[in-house]
Amino acid sequence: MSITPADRRRELPDEPGVYLFRNARGRVIYVGKAKSIRKRVASHFSNPSTRAGRDLVAMIDHIEALVVHTEAEALLAEQNFIKQYKPRFNIRLRDDKSYPYIAISLDEDFPRVYFTRERHRRDRTYFGPFSNAGRVRSTLEVLGKVFMFRSCEGPEPGRRSGSPCLDYFIKRCEAPCVGYVSRDHYRAGIEGVIAFLSGRYKEIERSLERSMREAAAEQRFEDAARERNRLRAVRSLLERQRVAGDAAGTLDAIAVATDSEREHASGAANAQVFQLRDGILSDRQSFYLDNETGAGVAEVAEAFILQYYASAMMVPPLLVVQRELGPVGPLEQALSARRGGTVEIRAAERGGKRRILELAERNARLALDQEKLRSERRRQQRVEALDALQRALGLDSLPLRIECFDISTLMGTNTVASMVVFEGGASKKSDYRRFKVLTVGDAAGGRGDASGPDAARGGGHANGGPDDFAAMEEVLGRRMSRWERQREVSPHDKDYDPSFAALPSLVVIDGGKGQLSAGLRALQGFRARGVVVVALAKRIEEVFIPGRAAPLALAHDTPELQLLQRIRDEAHRFAITHHRIRRDRAMSASILDELPGVGPARKRALLTHFGSPDAILGASREALEGVPGLPGKLARELYRELHRTGV
Numbered sequence: 001m002s003i004t005p006a007d008r009r010r011e012l013p014d015e016p017g018v019y020l021f022r023n024a025r026g027r028v029i030y031v032g033k034a035k036s037i038r039k040r041v042a043s044h045f046s047n048p049s050t051r052a053g054r055d056l057v058a059m060i061d062h063i064e065a066l067v068v069h070t071e072a073e074a075l076l077a078e079q080n081f082i083k084q085y086k087p088r089f090n091i092r093l094r095d096d097k098s099y100p101y102i103a104i105s106l107d108e109d110f111p112r113v114y115f116t117r118e119r120h121r122r123d124r125t126y127f128g129p130f131s132n133a134g135r136v137r138s139t140l141e142v143l144g145k146v147f148m149f150r151s152c153e154g155p156e157p158g159r160r161s162g163s164p165c166l167d168y169f170i171k172r173c174e175a176p177c178v179g180y181v182s183r184d185h186y187r188a189g190i191e192g193v194i195a196f197l198s199g200r201y202k203e204i205e206r207s208l209e210r211s212m213r214e215a216a217a218e219q220r221f222e223d224a225a226r227e228r229n230r231l232r233a234v235r236s237l238l239e240r241q242r243v244a245g246d247a248a249g250t251l252d253a254i255a256v257a258t259d260s261e262r263e264h265a266s267g268a269a270n271a272q273v274f275q276l277r278d279g280i281l282s283d284r285q286s287f288y289l290d291n292e293t294g295a296g297v298a299e300v301a302e303a304f305i306l307q308y309y310a311s312a313m314m315v316p317p318l319l320v321v322q323r324e325l326g327p328v329g330p331l332e333q334a335l336s337a338r339r340g341g342t343v344e345i346r347a348a349e350r351g352g353k354r355r356i357l358e359l360a361e362r363n364a365r366l367a368l369d370q371e372k373l374r375s376e377r378r379r380q381q382r383v384e385a386l387d388a389l390q391r392a393l394g395l396d397s398l399p400l401r402i403e404c405f406d407i408s409t410l411m412g413t414n415t416v417a418s419m420v421v422f423e424g425g426a427s428k429k430s431d432y433r434r435f436k437v438l439t440v441g442d443a444a445g446g447r448g449d450a451s452g453p454d455a456a457r458g459g460g461h462a463n464g465g466p467d468d469f470a471a472m473e474e475v476l477g478r479r480m481s482r483w484e485r486q487r488e489v490s491p492h493d494k495d496y497d498p499s500f501a502a503l504p505s506l507v508v509i510d511g512g513k514g515q516l517s518a519g520l521r522a523l524q525g526f527r528a529r530g531v532v533v534v535a536l537a538k539r540i541e542e543v544f545i546p547g548r549a550a551p552l553a554l555a556h557d558t559p560e561l562q563l564l565q566r567i568r569d570e571a572h573r574f575a576i577t578h579h580r581i582r583r584d585r586a587m588s589a590s591i592l593d594e595l596p597g598v599g600p601a602r603k604r605a606l607l608t609h610f611g612s613p614d615a616i617l618g619a620s621r622e623a624l625e626g627v628p629g630l631p632g633k634l635a636r637e638l639y640r641e642l643h644r645t646g647v
Helices: 037-046 051-059 071-085 133-147 185-197 202-218 219-239 297-311 329-337 351-395 468-484 513-522 526-529 558-589 600-610 613-617 621-625 631-645
Strands: 017-022 028-035 062-067 099-104 114-116 123-128 252-260 270-278 279-292 320-321 343-348 402-409 411-425 431-436 506-510 531-537 542-545
Touching: 017 037, 017 071, 028 037, 028 051, 028 071, 037 051, 037 062, 051 531, 071 297, 099 133, 099 185, 114 133, 133 185, 133 219, 185 202, 202 219, 252 297, 252 343, 252 351, 252 468, 270 297, 270 351, 279 297, 279 351, 297 329, 320 351, 320 542, 329 343, 351 431, 351 558, 402 468, 411 558, 431 558, 468 513, 468 526, 506 513, 506 558, 513 526, 513 531, 526 531, 531 558, 600 613, 621 631
Parallel strands: 252 320, 320 343, 402 506, 506 531
Antiparallel strands: 017 028, 017 062, 099 114, 099 123, 252 270, 270 279, 402 411, 411 431, 531 542
């Protein structure tokens, strides 16, 4: 159901469920859960206590509600919606880095155990994410000594020479490549790796100790010595990570710190996860969260736990949390469903569990303070760079919004351009735009920038080759025309584009005098409104300024030149990426893409059956009718179409 907030909030159901706030453009800006949707939504409007809360209410255009049976279902539904829509006002994990994993290729006869930062193959087993890549690599080294899995790459073990590699001779591998170890025996070692990474440390210790004693009793002293060394390696690794007694068992200690109670809150929070397996600290993870509404510890902790365990490899049977979390019944039900077994969530009052939680709390507060200091330092550095750039270019005010443009082409083909935006000295990726150049090279016709078609169309360059000056003039002219058009569009209209509607303080063109001249012709309207236009040449990093004969040479160690270089390099990267995508798409296109009734699946079936596009084009009607999965009628139409077009 869709309900207007002003006069129909009373029609919301008085039942448990999830509600979504949307703005005038239809974007979800907040997702919430409640025992009673009607009462919880009313509380947002009654008396917003924070500035973010007031901003949220002002942006709400309509409300959607979804009724569920239980609070646990509401929790899960809320997190699914947050993951799907990434609402601005919800507490969200910052996904700004890729965490390391340990992967095991169980789809292979002799599986590999390897370091990776990707987790996308369904036929592989992954452990992680881990917080420290160095620790992951050292763990893999110890596991390699203990379980002697192969280090060679590829689905099949071995190398072209057909002889064992060095790992076999130094007792790091049992050489499955030459049949020195059976598949079942090798797989038993992989099961040991899985047991270790799953936290069953005592099981591994007992198994190695038993093997050592059996070998000694049978007077296989070399085997006993090897098992002893493997046992020592495992114990050495575990002792370095032992922070609690065995009584601590297997649990995750989770602590959250927020700055919502500070005088100048930044809308940030930090969560620490201390993973204990058999009393051993297997990993410690730190996560920063966006907390724009300034929620307290309880709300942030609940949101974090749901998001974290939605993608975690394992949900432990016990979570130790702060006392502020309050009633946890629905949360326990949601996590128990995720685990497939009982999950207990409780605060630790004493003993080793309490010490672990206090350690996590101290680390969360320290991480938040350090992040605030780093953010303040970065902000100060950006202000200093903008101030220095203002002085160097003789600007009347700080260049708070800087737009940079670059052209990318290869032999005049697939010519594209990029526009990147920096606000306050930091990149604003939501305002980046791409253009397909229409008036030069081979790009006549088609769509303009990524936000929609543009008016500029025309034929190729007179000389048939690339013309960076004309391309730059076209793109900047389109930027100018888009700004003029946005002035007639309401900010609430679906055609409104905030990037093109903004007026920049400074426009930077990647190039020299020629590109600058082209840009000045296109941006007369901007310049009349005080926008400064300059060009930055790559060769010796000269800045070309209108009305100045000699270029400005800035010292390479100055913050103003480094800022310009960072903006120019980002524009170059963005343009190159777009160009490569279009070039690869053009190279992979074929006559099959234009045939009616032939989609990706049927194209793949045709290529699999015939082996190449040329074989398809030369196939008889009977051969086409014999393709598995291709209807006879479509095969006959395909044959007629190919011959009708004269291919």
